[in-house]
Amino acid sequence: MQPIMVGANIVKSFGAGTERRNVLDGVSVRINAGEFVAIMGPSGSGKSTLLFALSGMDSIDSGSIMFDGVDLARLSDNELADLRRRKMGFVFQQPTLLRNLNVLDNIMLPSMRDNRKNVAQIRAKAKALMQQTAIEELETREITQASGGQLQRVGICRALMSDPQMIFGDEPTGALNSSSANEIMALLADIHRTGTSILLVTHDVSVAAQTERVLFIFDGQIAGEYRPGPYDAARDDLKTRAEALTVWLATMQF
Amino acid sequence: MYYRIIRNDIRRNKAVTLTTMLFVAAAALLVALAAILVVNLVGALDTLMTRAKTPHFMQMHAGELDQDRMATFVAQNDAIAAFQVLEFLNVDGAQLVFPTRSLAGSMQDNGFAVQGEHFDYLLDLDGNIIQVADGELYVPLTYMQDGTARVGDTVRVAGHTFIVAGPLRDSQMQPMLSSSKRFLVSTNDFAALKPFGNVEYLIEFRLHDMDGLGAFASAYTAAGLEANGPTLTYPLFRLVNGLSDGLMIAVILLLSALVLAIAFLCIRFTLLAKIEDDYREIGVMKAIGLRVGDIKQIYLASYAALAAAGCLLGLGLSLVFHDPLLANIRLYMGASANAALAPLLGMISVLLVFLAILMYVQHVLNRFRQISPAEAMRFGGAQExxxxxxxxxxxxxxxxxxxxxxGMKDVLARKTLYATMLTVLVLATFMTIVPQNLYHTIAAKSFITYMGVGNSDLRLDLQQTDNISGKAADIAAVMEHDDAIARFGVLTTKTFHARLADGAEQPLLVELGDHTLFPLTYAAGRAPVADDEIALSVLNADDLGLTVGAVLPVLIAGQERALTVCGIYSDVTNGGKTAKAAFTDADAATMWSVISAELVDPSLVDATVAAYADQFTFAKVTGLEGYITQTYGATIRAIGQAALVAAGVALTLSVLITLLFMRxxxxxxxxxxxxxxxxxxxxxxxxxxxxxRSVCILSIGIVLGTLLANTLGEALAGAVIGSFGATSFAFVINPWLAYLLSPLLMGVATLGxxxxxxxxxxxxxxxxxxxx
Known part of the structure; x- marks a missing residue:
C-alpha cells in the first residue's frame, strides 16, 4: 500500500525553561492511502497534538511530516492552507461552525473560497451531501437551530466538499450520545469505503473498534499498535471487537 | 498581587497602555488648564474693572451736548453715584504716524482721550492710574503687542510729536472686538490736537446699585437725552473683555471633553479586548466562587494605576503650561486676586477626571456579570x-x-458591535468637513453679504468729517467719469425716529439709497425698492418686534409715514441696529456715507484704492478683500487653522479607534x-x-458623516455664524476638498x-x- 502520510521522529514541546516538556517525543507514524486509523491514549498523552501536527495545523520542533509525497515543512502558511482546503477534511469534537452563516453556507464556505463562479455546482454538491447525511431539512436553518448530532453531520459534509484524500477527526463523537455517535461512525465508514483515508483521535473503545488499526500513544510516544482489521457492520460484531480492543488496551496500562 | 498584575498588563500592551495614558494625561491637562484659566480670568477681570472703575452705563454721542440739561437729569436721578463726560477725539489713522507705520487703513477708530476725572481710568501695567505728562503718549496695549509702537518711540500726530511713555490698559475699549481705541495724552496736548479730529462724547455714569441698570437705561432714554451713538453697559464691557479668553477656555473645555471621550473609547476597546483574552480565566474565577466584585478589583487596579499616572502627569503639565496661557490674561487685565485658588481647583477637576475614569471602567467591567462560567470554559469566548x-x-x-x-455579513450580523466604530467615523467625517465648509463659507467674498455689507470691489467710507453729502457727491462725480468703474452706488446713513407701539419715539439709523446695486443676503424678504418700504436688521426687527409685512411709522421731514417692512437682514456693522430704505430726505442729519463700486477689472483693485485714497484724503478707501481681511481676517485665519486642527484630530481619532477596535x-x-x-x-x-468590514463601516460612516455635515453641520455652523450676527446662510463648499480629499484621507487612514x-x-x- 502507498502511504498517504508519513511522520518521522516528530518532536513537539510546550512550556519554557525548566517546565518545558515534550508532548510528542520522537513519534513516527505511517498512514496508508485508504486506511482507517484511530489514535488512542490517556489524557495528555499527545493524541490531539499529533493529529494537529500531522494535518499541518500545528508546527513541530523537529522531525518530518510527508503528506501525499509533500514535506509539510517546506510549505508556506498559504500553501499549508491550500493543502488543508483542497486535500484534507476535518471533523472536531465541537462542530466548529461559523455562527454568522446558516447550515448550507457553512458547508459551502471552503469551496467558495476557490471557486465562487461555480456557485450553482457547489450548492448542488452541498445539497447532495446533506441528503446523503440525512440533514437536507437543515439547509436554510441557522446553526443554533440544529442538534449536536446534526451539527456534526454538517461538519462532515463540509469536510467532504473538497473530496479530500484524508479526513482528520479529533474526538468527532466525543460530544454526542451513543445513538448519534453510531450514526456518525456509520457515515465515516461509508466515506472510508469510497477510498478516503481517515485518522481519528478517540477515547471511545467502541469507536476505535470500528477502525482498521489503533495506535496507542503514551507520554508522547507510540507505545503500541493494534490491528482489528477492516470492520463490516453487517458481518462483524462490534461488541466482540470492542472487547478484544479493551483487552489489548489493558496490556498497554490504559 | 495587584502590582504584579499591573506590571504584566503594561508589559504585554506597552503601546496601547502608553497611548491610553497619554490621552488621560491630555484630558487631565486640559481640564486643569480650563479650571486654572477660569479662576484667573474671572479674578483678573474683576481686578481690572474695579481698579479702572469702569462705567456702569455709557452713552456715546456725536454732535452737540446740552450740558445743563444733562446736569439737571443727574441732579434728579438718585441712582447715580458718579457722572462725567469724557471727550474722545477721533483722528484719521493716517495722521497717527509711528516709526514703523501709520495707522492709515486701520479699521479701528483711533482717538485721543485724557485721564478720567472720577472714574473710567486708563491704567498702566501695574494696575495704577496713569499720570500723563505733556508730550507723553500712552498707547493701547494691542499696538504695543503687534509691534506698532515701542516705549520711547517718537510718534507724529498732525504735526505734533509725542514720546511713547508706555502701554495702557483700557477696561472698555481694549479688546479687538471693540472698534475704538483710546490713546492717552495730557489735557494740554488734547487741547492742541482738538482741531485735527472730531469729538465724540462719552457720557458716563456709575450707579449706586448695578441692579438698577435696566431702570436707569430706560430713564435715560425717556429723558430724551443725547443718544447719537451706541449705548454700552458694564455687563457688556465685562463680556467683551472676557470674550476672547473666554472663547479660548471654551475651546479648551470642548477639547478636553473630546480627548476624555477618546480616552474612554481607548479604555473601552482595550478593556473589552482584555476581557475577550481572559474570557476563560474569568469564567474559571466565577466557577470557583470568586465574586464579580473581587474579579473587577483585579482589572480595576490596572486602570486605576493608569488613570492615576495619566492624571498626575496631566496635572504636572498643567502647572508648567498654565503660565504661557495666563500671560495674555495677565498682560491685558493684570493679576487675579484669587490666583492662589487656581491650582486647588485644577487639582479638584483632575480628581474628577480620575473618578470619572474609574466609574467608566467599573461600568465596562459590569460585563463580567454576563459571562457564563460554563460557556467561558467550554468555548473560551462569548457565544454571540x-x-x-x-x-x-x-x-x-x-x-x-x-x-x-x-466581511459584510459580519457587519450585518453584529450591527451593535460595529455601532461604536461607525459613530466614531461619522463624527470624524463630520469634524473634518464642517469646519472646512465653515472656513470656505466665511473666507468666500460673498460671505460679507450675510454681514450687512454689499458685495463690491471697493468702498469709500465718509465718517467723522463735515459736509458728508457734498463730499459723497464729489466722489460720485469722479466715479461717473472713471472708465475703471463698472458701476457704483452711494448709500447715506441718516438718523430718523420711529414711532413705537406705545407712542414713544426711538432713534433709527436708516441707510438710504439704491440697495439693489450691491445687495445683501436677506434672512427674510428683499431689499427696499419703493419709497414706503424699509428693511430692518435682525437686531432692530427683534427689538421692535416686527416681521416682514409689518408697518413701522417713521418721522420723515417732520411727518409720520408708515413704512412697510420688506426685508430683514443680518448686520454686524454699526452695532447691528440698522435699517435700509430707498426714500430720500435732504433734511435729516447725515451720519455717514458709504460709496461702493465694482471695477471693470477687479484685479486693479489695489491701484484704484490707492488712487482714490490719494484723491480723497477725507475718505477711508478700502478694497473689499482688505475690508474683509481687516474685519474678519483674524477670525477667518483662526477658523482655517481650527479646520486643519479638527481634520488632524478627526484623522488621528479614526486611526486610533480603528486600530483599537480591530485589536x-x-x-x-x-x-x-x-x-x-x-x-x-x-x-x-x-x-x-x-x-x-472596515470598508463597509467606512463607506457608511463617510456617507452618513457627509450628509450630517451638510444638514446638521450647516445648522450648527449657522448658529456659530449667528453669533457674528448673520442668521441665514448656506455653506460654500469646496467639493474637491469636502467630497474627494477628505473622504480619501479618512479612507486611507482608516484602512491603514x-x-x-x-x-x-x-x-x-x-x-x-x-x-x-
Missing part, C-alpha cells in the same frame, strides 16, 4: 447571537468574493479565525475579511489602521483555539 443579515446568503451570492461577503475584534474572533484557518483560509483571506490592527490576525494558532 447573530442579529441580522439572514437573507444575505453565501449560497446565492454570485457577485462578491468570499472574503468581501464574509478588540481580532481578540473576540480568535475562535472563528482558527476555524477558518483550519479549513484552509490563508492569513491574507482573514485580513481581507477585516478590511471588507485596519491593516495595522489585523496584521497578525492570521497568526492565531489553530491548535490553541480549537484543540479540545
Amino acid at each position: 447571537q447573530s442579529s441580522g443579515g439572514k437573507y444575505f446568503r453565501l449560497s446565492v451570492n454570485k457577485l462578491l468574493g468570499v472574503n468581501l461577503f464574509l 478588540m475584534l481580532v481578540a473576540k474572533d480568535r475562535y472563528a479565525i482558527a476555524v477558518m484557518k483550519a479549513f484552509g483560509f490563508t492569513n491574507a483571506d482573514i485580513q481581507a475579511q477585516y478590511l471588507a 489602521a485596519t491593516i495595522a490592527g489585523v496584521w497578525d490576525a492570521g497568526q492565531i494558532s489553530i491548535a490553541e483555539h480549537i484543540k479540545e
Whole structure:
C-alpha cells in the first residue's frame, strides 16, 4: 500500500525553561492511502497534538511530516492552507461552525473560497451531501437551530466538499450520545469505503473498534499498535471487537 | 498581587497602555488648564474693572451736548453715584504716524482721550492710574503687542510729536472686538490736537446699585437725552473683555471633553479586548466562587494605576503650561486676586477626571456579570447571537468574493458591535468637513453679504468729517467719469425716529439709497425698492418686534409715514441696529456715507484704492478683500487653522479607534479565525475579511458623516455664524476638498489602521483555539 502520510521522529514541546516538556517525543507514524486509523491514549498523552501536527495545523520542533509525497515543512502558511482546503477534511469534537452563516453556507464556505463562479455546482454538491447525511431539512436553518448530532453531520459534509484524500477527526463523537455517535461512525465508514483515508483521535473503545488499526500513544510516544482489521457492520460484531480492543488496551496500562 | 498584575498588563500592551495614558494625561491637562484659566480670568477681570472703575452705563454721542440739561437729569436721578463726560477725539489713522507705520487703513477708530476725572481710568501695567505728562503718549496695549509702537518711540500726530511713555490698559475699549481705541495724552496736548479730529462724547455714569441698570437705561432714554451713538453697559464691557479668553477656555473645555471621550473609547476597546483574552480565566474565577466584585478589583487596579499616572502627569503639565496661557490674561487685565485658588481647583477637576475614569471602567467591567462560567470554559469566548443579515446568503451570492461577503455579513450580523466604530467615523467625517465648509463659507467674498455689507470691489467710507453729502457727491462725480468703474452706488446713513407701539419715539439709523446695486443676503424678504418700504436688521426687527409685512411709522421731514417692512437682514456693522430704505430726505442729519463700486477689472483693485485714497484724503478707501481681511481676517485665519486642527484630530481619532477596535475584534474572533484557518483560509483571506468590514463601516460612516455635515453641520455652523450676527446662510463648499480629499484621507487612514490592527490576525494558532 502507498502511504498517504508519513511522520518521522516528530518532536513537539510546550512550556519554557525548566517546565518545558515534550508532548510528542520522537513519534513516527505511517498512514496508508485508504486506511482507517484511530489514535488512542490517556489524557495528555499527545493524541490531539499529533493529529494537529500531522494535518499541518500545528508546527513541530523537529522531525518530518510527508503528506501525499509533500514535506509539510517546506510549505508556506498559504500553501499549508491550500493543502488543508483542497486535500484534507476535518471533523472536531465541537462542530466548529461559523455562527454568522446558516447550515448550507457553512458547508459551502471552503469551496467558495476557490471557486465562487461555480456557485450553482457547489450548492448542488452541498445539497447532495446533506441528503446523503440525512440533514437536507437543515439547509436554510441557522446553526443554533440544529442538534449536536446534526451539527456534526454538517461538519462532515463540509469536510467532504473538497473530496479530500484524508479526513482528520479529533474526538468527532466525543460530544454526542451513543445513538448519534453510531450514526456518525456509520457515515465515516461509508466515506472510508469510497477510498478516503481517515485518522481519528478517540477515547471511545467502541469507536476505535470500528477502525482498521489503533495506535496507542503514551507520554508522547507510540507505545503500541493494534490491528482489528477492516470492520463490516453487517458481518462483524462490534461488541466482540470492542472487547478484544479493551483487552489489548489493558496490556498497554490504559 | 495587584502590582504584579499591573506590571504584566503594561508589559504585554506597552503601546496601547502608553497611548491610553497619554490621552488621560491630555484630558487631565486640559481640564486643569480650563479650571486654572477660569479662576484667573474671572479674578483678573474683576481686578481690572474695579481698579479702572469702569462705567456702569455709557452713552456715546456725536454732535452737540446740552450740558445743563444733562446736569439737571443727574441732579434728579438718585441712582447715580458718579457722572462725567469724557471727550474722545477721533483722528484719521493716517495722521497717527509711528516709526514703523501709520495707522492709515486701520479699521479701528483711533482717538485721543485724557485721564478720567472720577472714574473710567486708563491704567498702566501695574494696575495704577496713569499720570500723563505733556508730550507723553500712552498707547493701547494691542499696538504695543503687534509691534506698532515701542516705549520711547517718537510718534507724529498732525504735526505734533509725542514720546511713547508706555502701554495702557483700557477696561472698555481694549479688546479687538471693540472698534475704538483710546490713546492717552495730557489735557494740554488734547487741547492742541482738538482741531485735527472730531469729538465724540462719552457720557458716563456709575450707579449706586448695578441692579438698577435696566431702570436707569430706560430713564435715560425717556429723558430724551443725547443718544447719537451706541449705548454700552458694564455687563457688556465685562463680556467683551472676557470674550476672547473666554472663547479660548471654551475651546479648551470642548477639547478636553473630546480627548476624555477618546480616552474612554481607548479604555473601552482595550478593556473589552482584555476581557475577550481572559474570557476563560474569568469564567474559571466565577466557577470557583470568586465574586464579580473581587474579579473587577483585579482589572480595576490596572486602570486605576493608569488613570492615576495619566492624571498626575496631566496635572504636572498643567502647572508648567498654565503660565504661557495666563500671560495674555495677565498682560491685558493684570493679576487675579484669587490666583492662589487656581491650582486647588485644577487639582479638584483632575480628581474628577480620575473618578470619572474609574466609574467608566467599573461600568465596562459590569460585563463580567454576563459571562457564563460554563460557556467561558467550554468555548473560551462569548457565544454571540447573530442579529441580522439572514437573507444575505453565501449560497446565492454570485457577485462578491468570499472574503468581501464574509466581511459584510459580519457587519450585518453584529450591527451593535460595529455601532461604536461607525459613530466614531461619522463624527470624524463630520469634524473634518464642517469646519472646512465653515472656513470656505466665511473666507468666500460673498460671505460679507450675510454681514450687512454689499458685495463690491471697493468702498469709500465718509465718517467723522463735515459736509458728508457734498463730499459723497464729489466722489460720485469722479466715479461717473472713471472708465475703471463698472458701476457704483452711494448709500447715506441718516438718523430718523420711529414711532413705537406705545407712542414713544426711538432713534433709527436708516441707510438710504439704491440697495439693489450691491445687495445683501436677506434672512427674510428683499431689499427696499419703493419709497414706503424699509428693511430692518435682525437686531432692530427683534427689538421692535416686527416681521416682514409689518408697518413701522417713521418721522420723515417732520411727518409720520408708515413704512412697510420688506426685508430683514443680518448686520454686524454699526452695532447691528440698522435699517435700509430707498426714500430720500435732504433734511435729516447725515451720519455717514458709504460709496461702493465694482471695477471693470477687479484685479486693479489695489491701484484704484490707492488712487482714490490719494484723491480723497477725507475718505477711508478700502478694497473689499482688505475690508474683509481687516474685519474678519483674524477670525477667518483662526477658523482655517481650527479646520486643519479638527481634520488632524478627526484623522488621528479614526486611526486610533480603528486600530483599537480591530485589536478588540481580532481578540473576540480568535475562535472563528482558527476555524477558518483550519479549513484552509490563508492569513491574507482573514485580513481581507477585516478590511471588507472596515470598508463597509467606512463607506457608511463617510456617507452618513457627509450628509450630517451638510444638514446638521450647516445648522450648527449657522448658529456659530449667528453669533457674528448673520442668521441665514448656506455653506460654500469646496467639493474637491469636502467630497474627494477628505473622504480619501479618512479612507486611507482608516484602512491603514485596519491593516495595522489585523496584521497578525492570521497568526492565531489553530491548535490553541480549537484543540479540545
